[in-house]
Amino acid sequence: MKTTKNVHLDTLLQHTGTAPFDPDTGAAPVALPSMRTSTVRFRNLDALERVQQAKVRGERAVTYGRMGMDTHAALEQVFCDLEGADRAFLAPSGLSAIALAFFSVLSSGDHMVVADCAYGPVRYMDKTVLNRMGVQVSYTRGTVQAMREAILPTTRVLYVESPGSLLFEMLDLPALAALAREKGLILMTDNTWGSGYVYRPLDLGAHVSVVAGTKYVGGHSDLMLGAVMASDPALVQRINETHYALGYSISADDAWLAIRGARTLPVRMRTTADHALQVCQFLATRPEVERIFHPAWPQDSGHALWQRDCLGSNGMLSIGLNLDAAACRRFVDNLTLFGIGFSWGGFESLVQWVDPAALASHGYWQETATPSVVRMHIGLESPDDLMADIAQALDNARA
Numbered sequence: 001m002k003t004t005k006n007v008h009l010d011t012l013l014q015h016t017g018t019a020p021f022d023p024d025t026g027a028a029p030v031a032l033p034s035m036r037t038s039t040v041r042f043r044n045l046d047a048l049e050r051v052q053q054a055k056v057r058g059e060r061a062v063t064y065g066r067m068g069m070d071t072h073a074a075l076e077q078v079f080c081d082l083e084g085a086d087r088a089f090l091a092p093s094g095l096s097a098i099a100l101a102f103f104s105v106l107s108s109g110d111h112m113v114v115a116d117c118a119y120g121p122v123r124y125m126d127k128t129v130l131n132r133m134g135v136q137v138s139y140t141r142g143t144v145q146a147m148r149e150a151i152l153p154t155t156r157v158l159y160v161e162s163p164g165s166l167l168f169e170m171l172d173l174p175a176l177a178a179l180a181r182e183k184g185l186i187l188m189t190d191n192t193w194g195s196g197y198v199y200r201p202l203d204l205g206a207h208v209s210v211v212a213g214t215k216y217v218g219g220h221s222d223l224m225l226g227a228v229m230a231s232d233p234a235l236v237q238r239i240n241e242t243h244y245a246l247g248y249s250i251s252a253d254d255a256w257l258a259i260r261g262a263r264t265l266p267v268r269m270r271t272t273a274d275h276a277l278q279v280c281q282f283l284a285t286r287p288e289v290e291r292i293f294h295p296a297w298p299q300d301s302g303h304a305l306w307q308r309d310c311l312g313s314n315g316m317l318s319i320g321l322n323l324d325a326a327a328c329r330r331f332v333d334n335l336t337l338f339g340i341g342f343s344w345g346g347f348e349s350l351v352q353w354v355d356p357a358a359l360a361s362h363g364y365w366q367e368t369a370t371p372s373v374v375r376m377h378i379g380l381e382s383p384d385d386l387m388a389d390i391a392q393a394l395d396n397a398r399a
């Protein structure tokens with residue numbers, strides 16, 4: 001992916017966030033240190049006032065520790081580089097980044113249309129907080145037609161995730177962006193799957209992109225992080241104000257870890273995507289596997305959209321198994337190289353049996369009529385070992 005700085009993203013990720021040279025010695029460490037602080041001190045009041053004025057202009061100007069200093073600024077730049085955005089705002093988790101995006105634009109009385117394939121806890125946020133705040137939410141298939149039909153006179157936001165969280169169905173983001181513009185709405189999207197490396201929602205027309213840096217950007221299953229990206233000046237201002245008002249803050253150590261993770265994002269992303277495709281090829285030979293959900297897999301229903309909009313893929317896939325629930329659970333329990341856990345995007349393989357209750361409200365799942373779904377994150381282990389493990393677990397599940 002070419003960037004505005006005229007070098008490839010892979011190059012930029014190795015050169016961003018390096019430590020500046022000491023003016024006296026002309027030397028510097030390669031990596032910026034973790035700059036921990038709770039406040040900022042100024043040489044004199046003039047200096048403080050200059051920074052305060054910059055802050056009023058909406059610039060990144062730090063007068064207190066909450067916003068973070070150079071390490072945070074470097075990570076914000078990493079997210080801007082990844083997503084092709086003018087500004088990035090850090091949040092302590094992916095879910096809190098989604099909340100920041102919502103709170104930045106939604107007011108009491110507003111309505112939001114959410115694609116039914118979006119990350120499940122958004123529904124929990126709706127039930128527990130948005131609803132109480134007077135924001136109304138409708139869920140629908142992430143197709144242009146379904147979203148168009150769900151728009152009300154009070155609708156302000158279309159919120160989507162492409163590909164979908166559980167079955168990885170591709171959405172037509174440019175067409176959804178055109179719908180949002182036609183209706184004067186804001187298109188927000190969760191781009192954790194692409195993490196700015198596989199595709200860039202803002203380039204495809206979205207107004208706001210949210211990423212859970214907990215996944216591929218951090219990449220080592222050892223930190224929680226979120227980020228909200230935008231370029232539209234009015235939206236940037238709203239997000240900036242809301243970010244400040246809500247007191248969002250992340251630790252400098254987590255920012256430092258995330259910058260370190262971003263250095264290897266290209267190799268991890270390419271390798272995990274390659275491993276996932278090898279696993280798909282193996283899965284297709286197994287009689288227990290009815291369907292593979294992975295947009296880079298040629299038989300996936302979203303493959304053409306994936307080819308059009310994405311430059312790569314990642315390690316996430318789901319399998320529709322023709323096993324009953326008990327056998328499906330045996331399959332998961334018998335895997336030895338896959339941790340049973342919810343997350344993804346780290347170095348390791350993970351697996352999760354997808355509760356049919358979580359899929360019941362999912363239009364695409366109803367279309368595919370797949371009873372038993374297992375979601376996997378294919379990690380950086382040898383794919384041969386992973387495939388052997390899946391084979392023995394499937395054999396044991398049927399036994």
Ligand SMILES: Cc1ncc(COP(=O)(O)O)c(C=O)c1O
Nearest residue numbers: 093094095119190192212214225
């Ligand atoms: C697609 C997606 N978005 C957002 C999140 C939330 O991220 P976090 O766990 O950092 O809150 C997740 C977490 O699993 C996710 O899968």
